[in-house]
Amino acid sequence: MRAAYDLIIIGGGVLGSFHAYHALKRGLHVLLVEKDKVPRGATTQNFGQVVPSGMNTKWQAYGRQSLQLYKEIQQEFDITVREEGSVYVASNEEEMQLIEELAKINKANDYTAVLRSKKECLQILPGLNESYVVGGLQFPQEVTVEPRTMIHRLHAYMVKILGLTIQYQTTIIHCESEAGNARVQCSRGQEYIAKKVIICNGNEFKSLYPTLFAKSDLEVSKLQMMQTYPQKAYTLPGSVLTGWSIRRYEAFSECPSYREIKNNEAKESLQQMWGVHILFKQAIDGSVILGDSHQYADASDIDDLGYELDMDIDRFMIEEAKKIITLPAYEIKHRWFGMYSQCKNGDIFQKTIDDTIHIVTGIGGKGMTGSAGFAKEHISKIFNV
Incomplete structure (x- = not known):
């Protein structure tokens, strides 16, 4: 045929x-x-x-x-898009410096970015722990x-x-x-x-x-993620990206202070070993998705990453997430991992x-x-x- x-x-x-x-x-x-x-x-x-x-x-x-x-x-057609924006939450002065520099870069690129004070972050992100946040950077157009x-x-x-x-x-x-x-x-x-x-x-x-x-x-990255049960009487708007995301995402590598700040990071931490950066996103049903971790192998050696979840990684991510946002409950309903390929060079x-x-x-x-x-x-x- x-x-x-x-x-x-x-x-x-x-x-x-x-x-x-x-x-x-x-x-x-x-x-x-x-x-x-x-x-x-x-x-x-x-x-x-x-x-x-x-x-x-x-x-x-x-x-x-x-x-x-x-x-x-x-x-035209419901594909589940919600325009609720994204917020990067800085946990210390180094991360605050990076988001201030990124705000200037995006102003030059004509991409709306709004710097938020500690007080404003606490107002717009329910459950955000006061002891964690220094300030934030919000991108209201993101979905x-x-x-x-x-x-x-x-x-x-x-x-x-x-x-x-x-x-x-x-x-x-x-x-x-x-x-x-x-x-x-x-x-x-x-x-x-x-x-x-x-x-x-x-x-x-x-x-x-x-x-x-x-x-x-090509190399493959294995990412572990989790999803809580639906949270009662709790709404978390948009995507919440935290300090380790600020230190990881490509956008921040264009900031003048990025290289020096990265060079000062601890090299032997569990966060570095497992490639963890803590993200939060509330799904339509009220549950909260959180994670994630990154473990790498050459694409030809994908089997080396295994086909099981590493519960030590999950426990570490939950404990770190609790330091950032206090949810009504951290009871996990679903756990999974994803695989994606990327180029080394x-x-x-x-x-x-x-x-x-x-x-x-x-x-x-x-x-x-x-x-x-x-x-x-x-x-x-x-x-x-």
Whole structure:
């Protein structure tokens, strides 16, 4: 069975889905192929924070485009977007210095950022512990989504409104250039022809091009997260990012004081060993998602990260979270880990084969925030439009 498309996208996560979106908006005939019954990778195993504020200048530009797109789609179709803003909470003078410097950077970039005093932080963030906070930086335009719901609704929107064709539970076993086009073969025997193919999933990249994958600089990060039971009579607005986030996120690396402050950090702490930075986000049902940790391995050695949760890490994160925000209850209902790939020496992995097959993966933790903006530019480049 052969069908002709302008574009076949392999991988139905947020990166592949927004490539499909921008291709459809340009009037292209698009097939999106997803190996699972529903997307279940990094796109669904994260906080659902859309925070361009945490990115360096290049990726903030993509993230700001993404913000606008999320909001535009939400006006047409409910994909769970809530515009409640983000707040970075500084716990000491070093972190306060970094957020003051970031505020100046964002003023120059014409991206709204509001410095908050200790008193203002305590007013806008219920339960925030007075002994923790020195001040804060608020980005009122930023949004949250429900990651396990958003991607399914985005697919439904593109099928219903934009005419997307999706094949779930479809594994691609072969992909090659053929007479100026690209041909893909499925495990069920179907074959599809397209002018272009974009591979947006590390698993398919590994199975379809194992030699190229082995030579890549991809590494995998394992992140542990938790979700409380719904909190009674408690509302936490937007995303709350704390002192360790300030010391970790790429945006702050552009601050003049960043390098010196990082050099003064303790190197042997549990926080450093497990790559922990404490985040909070309240879900629609009133529960609070918190975490997370980061453990790394080369993509070829992903098994070294294990398939179980490390309860020592979870206990450490809960104890640290309690020092920051006092919730009505810290009883945990769900625990999970997510995996995402990233490049050791670049911001995203890209490779083109015979001008017809494009591999783009390894977007790392930038996926939920940066994919929509990046995909718009990438589709324009591939199709010269």
